[in-house]
Amino acid sequence: MEDKTKKVSTSSKGLLQSEELYEYLLETSVYPREPKPLKELRAVTATHPRAMMGTSPDSGQLMAMLLTLVNAKRTIEIGVFTGYSLLLTALTIPDDGKITAIDLNWDTYEIGLPIIKKAGVEHKINFIQSEALPVLDKLLETVRINHLRLLVLDRG
Ligand SMILES: C[S@@+](CC[C@H](N)C(=O)[O-])C[C@H]1O[C@@H](n2cnc3c(N)ncnc32)[C@H](O)[C@@H]1O
Numbered sequence: 001m002e003d004k005t006k007k008v009s010t011s012s013k014g015l016l017q018s019e020e021l022y023e024y025l026l027e028t029s030v031y032p033r034e035p036k037p038l039k040e041l042r043a044v045t046a047t048h049p050r051a052m053m054g055t056s057p058d059s060g061q062l063m064a065m066l067l068t069l070v071n072a073k074r075t076i077e078i079g080v081f082t083g084y085s086l087l088l089t090a091l092t093i094p095d096d097g098k099i100t101a102i103d104l105n106w107d108t109y110e111i112g113l114p115i116i117k118k119a120g121v122e123h124k125i126n127f128i129q130s131e132a133l134p135v136l137d138k139l140l141e142t143v144r145i146n147h148l149r150l151l152v153l154d155r156g
Pocket of ligand 1: 080
């Protein structure tokens with residue numbers, strides 16, 4: 001059977017502009033470190049007409065490293081598509097971590113959802129089907145209200 005997971009990335013998406021060097025790094029460093037659920041997600045995304053929108057596995061591993069370095073626990077995912085960066089975030093943050101994931105489309109999220117469920121990380125995700133800005137405004141308002149409450153309690 002054809003291995004779809006190796007067809008998604010192209011050099012134009014990465015920092016390295018030599019196709020051969022990029023392929024070498026993918027084969028020797030990136031693919032061997034890529035968790036199985038992310039490989040699966042890449043495979044199911046590969047046949048989508050807009051597969052190029054998905055996060056590339058090398059960028060994904062940089063993101064996972066940054067999430068680990070800052071001990072991220074609560075994150076916001078703006079633009080989910082089929083969920084590659086969402087799943088890598090969910091796999092990286094602690095079990096009680098939370099991700100607010102926003103996308104206009106439920107249909108593309110649904111493509112990766114069975115893999116997210118199988119990986120046992122769906123409980124960390126609150127998917128909101130919406131335009132991102134109103135959701136972000138609402139989140140900001142909640143933060144402001146909670147901040148004011150804390151100030152009042154502090155002075156009370
Ligand atoms: C580049 S893709 C995201 C890739 C994804 N992070 C991944 O790892 O595969 C962009 C996504 O943003 C969504 N999108 C575009 N404009 C949006 C908006 N204004 N509000 C919410 N989602 C939006 C699109 O539906 C699309 O799924």
